[in-house]
Structures are given as structure tokens and as C-alpha cells.
Amino acid sequence: MALDSCGSNVCPALAVRSSVGVELWSCENTNLQYEYKSYLPREETRNCRSMSFSADGQYFAYSNGNEIKVLNTTDWKVKCTMPRPKAFYLKFSPLGNYLSTWELYTVTKDKPEGSSNMFMYDLSTGSEVFDIVQKNQTDWEPSWSSDESLFGVVIGGEALFFDVSGDIKNFSHSARKIGGSRGAVVSISPGPSPPCVAVYTPGAKGGPSMCKVYKYPSLSQNQAIACKSFFQADRVDLLWNKRGSGLLLLTSTEVDKSGASYYGNQALHFMATKGDSCSVPLSKEGPVHCVKWSPKATEFVVVYGYMPSKAALYNLKCDVVFDFGEGPRNCAYFNNFGNLLALAGFGNLPGNVEIWDLKKKEKFTSIKCPDTTFFEWNPNGMYFVSATTAPRLRIGNGFKVYHYSGALVHETIWPQGQELLGIEWQKYSDNKFEEPIITKVKPEGIKSSLPEASKKAYTPPHLRMIKEGKDPEQFMPRPQVKTNATLPGSSVRKGGLKANATKSNKPKNKKESVVGPDVGPVMSGEKNVNCKNGGISNLDDQQNRKHNSAKQTLAKEINSINSLNDNTQEVQKQVSKKFNNPEREKKIRHVAKKLSDIKKLKLRQEQGETLELNQLNKISMEAKFLEELRILKLTT
Numbered sequence: 001m002a003l004d005s006c007g008s009n010v011c012p013a014l015a016v017r018s019s020v021g022v023e024l025w026s027c028e029n030t031n032l033q034y035e036y037k038s039y040l041p042r043e044e045t046r047n048c049r050s051m052s053f054s055a056d057g058q059y060f061a062y063s064n065g066n067e068i069k070v071l072n073t074t075d076w077k078v079k080c081t082m083p084r085p086k087a088f089y090l091k092f093s094p095l096g097n098y099l100s101t102w103e104l105y106t107v108t109k110d111k112p113e114g115s116s117n118m119f120m121y122d123l124s125t126g127s128e129v130f131d132i133v134q135k136n137q138t139d140w141e142p143s144w145s146s147d148e149s150l151f152g153v154v155i156g157g158e159a160l161f162f163d164v165s166g167d168i169k170n171f172s173h174s175a176r177k178i179g180g181s182r183g184a185v186v187s188i189s190p191g192p193s194p195p196c197v198a199v200y201t202p203g204a205k206g207g208p209s210m211c212k213v214y215k216y217p218s219l220s221q222n223q224a225i226a227c228k229s230f231f232q233a234d235r236v237d238l239l240w241n242k243r244g245s246g247l248l249l250l251t252s253t254e255v256d257k258s259g260a261s262y263y264g265n266q267a268l269h270f271m272a273t274k275g276d277s278c279s280v281p282l283s284k285e286g287p288v289h290c291v292k293w294s295p296k297a298t299e300f301v302v303v304y305g306y307m308p309s310k311a312a313l314y315n316l317k318c319d320v321v322f323d324f325g326e327g328p329r330n331c332a333y334f335n336n337f338g339n340l341l342a343l344a345g346f347g348n349l350p351g352n353v354e355i356w357d358l359k360k361k362e363k364f365t366s367i368k369c370p371d372t373t374f375f376e377w378n379p380n381g382m383y384f385v386s387a388t389t390a391p392r393l394r395i396g397n398g399f400k401v402y403h404y405s406g407a408l409v410h411e412t413i414w415p416q417g418q419e420l421l422g423i424e425w426q427k428y429s430d431n432k433f434e435e436p437i438i439t440k441v442k443p444e445g446i447k448s449s450l451p452e453a454s455k456k457a458y459t460p461p462h463l464r465m466i467k468e469g470k471d472p473e474q475f476m477p478r479p480q481v482k483t484n485a486t487l488p489g490s491s492v493r494k495g496g497l498k499a500n501a502t503k504s505n506k507p508k509n510k511k512e513s514v515v516g517p518d519v520g521p522v523m524s525g526e527k528n529v530n531c532k533n534g535g536i537s538n539l540d541d542q543q544n545r546k547h548n549s550a551k552q553t554l555a556k557e558i559n560s561i562n563s564l565n566d567n568t569q570e571v572q573k574q575v576s577k578k579f580n581n582p583e584r585e586k587k588i589r590h591v592a593k594k595l596s597d598i599k600k601l602k603l604r605q606e607q608g609e610t611l612e613l614n615q616l617n618k619i620s621m622e623a624k625f626l627e628e629l630r631i632l633k634l635t636t
Helices: 461-467 541-566 568-579 582-606 613-620 622-634
Strands: 014-018 021-026 042-044 051-053 059-063 068-072 077-082 089-092 098-102 118-122 127-132 150-155 158-163 176-178 185-188 196-201 209-215 226-230 235-240 246-252 266-272 277-279 288-293 299-304 309-315 320-327 331-334 340-344 352-357 362-368 374-377 383-388 398-403 408-413 420-425 528-530 536-538
Touching (some): 014 051, 014 059, 051 089, 051 420, 059 089, 150 185, 209 235, 209 246, 226 277, 246 288, 266 288, 266 299, 288 331, 299 331, 331 374, 340 374, 383 420, 398 420, 582 613, 582 622
Antiparallel strands (some): 014 021, 014 420, 021 042, 051 059, 059 068, 068 077, 098 118, 118 127, 158 176, 185 196, 209 226, 235 246, 246 266, 266 277, 331 340, 340 352, 374 383, 398 408, 528 536
16 A cells, blocks of 8 residues: 555555446555455446545445445445436535435426436435435535535525534425525535525626625625625636635636637636625636635636636735746646645647646646546645546546656556546545655656657648758659650750740751750740750641640739739628628527537536536537538638
């Protein structure tokens, strides 16, 4: 097992979900090579859609297509099972006493209004204690307080709060509620009790969207301790820091009405439980790719702007503490102690990963993790895993474990015909590991078995010739000029489009000959062509007609080009008319909306969500929509 910074033998297990089953992997301290151990659980199933560790790592739950199994990680024995064969998502409560599940919402002839698809189970008994209809696949899970005395959920546009503290576990009636509207989002802060409650209400009829923060149980409209309103927000992500003292609101729109982006736009706002609120200042135009709170709860990082994007570290006053500069990045990951930060570019980016030492504010190392669809730090804060998973990518599935110095310490590549669907570190309580001391010592690593991508930039063929000192013209096909005489020692004459025609001074009955080695190509339509050294060559009438025809064709082409040049303004007017097409713009917006939906689906997929079949089919159409968008931008 791997040694943590306390010296105890702790090796976080890796839960692996593949197309053939679910299994747990572990390692030995001698080589850090993760592999399946006989004492760890394994189940062969092709229908596992979700798996999850509890926050303290005490429990591990997974679905197998027939039921949900919850294992106790101390002995890896089954603690309880739930009869939910269609479970799509699993979510533990903060202390691991409850497990929530979500299924796809469906309607039948017998139940046209649909039936419950979100369920909550008490793990002490394995019994169902709560169920509701939750159509929304995002923000489906209930929000809990850290001590599990309170949970909140949005039902029918209302934020309902259930008090389950002490011996009173009333799941049938809500203790408090806040009226809102459809699309509302509720989030309970972590940290000490009583917690704060954030409620987001989307704008209606041209009005602004609103987010209010309350101190539970004071939930009257006039009892809000902080309030922030904003426009251009079709949805919002509510992000609390670990202490529950600060809240970030990442707002986004489906489509950018300004036309600057086909993928909508984002904005970032900050709210404090002391009542302060402001917009987070961003110094570069473009989308907000990623926002993450530091585990220290006093700083957060933002990756934003058009590529190459910027990354910056902010304090609780929304002042920039450190600027990481620009680069091809769209992701950020703190380790569990907040002393190391990984800035990465995944998805459509090449997979660059930068590891930053936040105490020294310096970049520690840079590595490349191409085709990464999942990234997570080890709970000990010293290692991280990068994985290539299906269905996002079906080729080269596998995972690698790296030391923070960039040394590769483990690699597993899935065999052809099998797919890696998901991977997750076992979690631990906060006091299990001590903060690692960052040193320049780099452990001995291994070499990846995968071939490295070529680092040489692509160069077009004609530029390759120039770089090699060759003349591209010598590789181009030359026109063939046929004559009725052989011209020994002739050479091509540059720029020789015309020669002077003269009559020969030699007697007609004397044999004609070619004199001198430098005889230019016969380009004139005259019968007798005077060459450089006075030599004479005769062309027959048929060849003359061919050359005259070629001259006339060339003249027509030149006149046509000149005519176009003379009418440049008219051409520009026609082009302008061609592209200012309302119907075309409408089609572009329609395709752009589809691309925006695909981008969001891919983002959810990168975060480990399991998508439906129709959503996966939609993602597979991205190339088609991009090509359609390209054609629309080039044609009427």
C-alpha cells in the first residue's frame, strides 16, 4: 500500500466501471501498480450505469441493472440492496446515512402524469423514505446540510425544506417552503449549523433573474441576508465554498444574442453570507470555461476567455491574487489541500496539464494527457488519475496515474473490444491525510506504452520544398510543345513569351540547320522564328493553328480577369447581398442551438454523468452540424 504523509499504510482503492463489469483495484507500496485484488469485490455486468463512494469512503454503491448494492468498505460486504433496476444516478448524503437515486422520467397509458423517479433510502435499514417526480436531469439531487439535519428540494417551482434532525425524521411533510417559479434551484450551504440557504429564481416576462440567501429557518422574503439580480441567465450553477461563507453564481444563456458566440455566454457573480455581492471582474472577452473553489475556502480559480484562455486566482474580495497567464486550458482541479492546482485543456484541446505550486506561485511541471475525459486527484493530494472513457471516446480506453511531479507511475490500457466507462478514487474524511510537502524530488516513473503524437507541426507540400531549398516550380507539370525538328542542346528561356520573326538570309536551296546551344521554346505563331544565335526553325501550318488558338484562349481569359477587376465594387455588392440573408441567419442560429446543446451534454459527460441513448446520438451528430454550419457560412 502507498504511504500517506502520516506514515500510515493507506492505499485509496480505485473503483472501475467497464463494459464487462464493476471491480475495485488496489496497489502495493513497492510499485504503485494498481490491479484487481482477490479480496476486493467484482461483479460481471454490462448494465452498470453509475457508482459512487460516500464522502468519508465508508460505503461504495453501484447499480447492476437489477438492483443497487451498497458495500461497507471496511470488509467489502453488502450492507443493503435497493430494488431499482433503472437507476441512472446515485448520490450519498454528506455523512453517508442516505442514498438518493434518479431514473429517467417516463409516462405510460396507465399513468399519463408519470410516476416518481427520484428516491431516497435510509442505509441503516435499506428502506425507502422519500420519493418525488423529478423531470429535470440536472440539479435533480436534494441539497443537504453538512450535519444532515436538513435537506431541500424543488418541487413544482417551490423550494421545500425537510427537518430530519434528532429522532424526528419527517420525510412526508416539509417544515418550511419558499414560493418561486419553474426552473428554481435551491442549495444549502456546507459548514456549521444553522446553514444558509440560496434560492435562485429565473426571470420572467423580461424581468431579471434573482438569487437570495437566507439564514435557516428565517425564510421570509424580507429576511434575505444577501440578494443579487442579473439578466441573461437561462440557468445558474450555485457553488459554495467549503465553509459556507461565500457563494459563486455561474450564469449562462443558451444563445449569445450579440452574435459573438454560437454557444451562448457566461457571467460570474459572487455573494457573501455577510451581505456583500458583486460581479467577478474578468479581463478577457469570452466564455467562462471553469470555476473552482480552493479547499482552503479563501480563494477560487477562474478559467475564462477565448483561446488561448486566461486563468486567475481570486480572493474573497474578488481581487486577483495571481494571474496564471494565457494558454490552451478549459479545466482546473485543486488537490484536497489546496496547495497544488492542475490547469488543463481537455475535450477539443490537446491535453496539456500544468501543475502549479500555489504557495510559491510557480509552475511545477507540464505534461501531456491527450484524450483525457476524466481527471481526479488522489485523496492524499500527491497523485492524480487521468482516464480515457467511453462513450466519449471508444478508442484507447484506459487510465494513468501520475505523481504531482509529472512522473507516470501506472498505466492500464483496455483490450480491444472492451470499454472503460468510469473510474473513481475511494474517498476519505478530511483528517485522514496531512498536507503533503511539495519537493523537487521526482520519483522514478515508467514509460507509456502508447505511441506519442508527433510534435512536428504540419507543413503543406509546397512549403516543405521551400524549406528544403527547392524551387516548387520544378515539380509542376510543363506544357509540351511539339515541333517537326529536333533541337539538340536547347534550354528553356524564362519569360520568353515572344520572339522576333525574320526571314532567313541563307539560300533557299541550302540545308537549314540550328546553331548554338541556347534555343528558346517556339512560342510565336510565325513560320520562321529567329532564335538567340540566329538559328532558324520551321513550324508546320497545323502547329501554327494550335498556337494561335492557344493565344486566343489566353487572351479571352486575361480579358475576363480584367473585366472582374474592373467590376470589383459590383462583385462586393453581390457578395454582401449573398451573406445578408435573413433565412440563412435563421438556419445558422438553429444549428448553433444544436451545437450549444451538444457542448453542454459533452460537459456533463466529462463530469462523469451517464447520458441517455438519444443524448449520445445527439453528440455523435456534432460533426454533421459543424459541417452544416460551415456550409451555411459559405453559401446562401
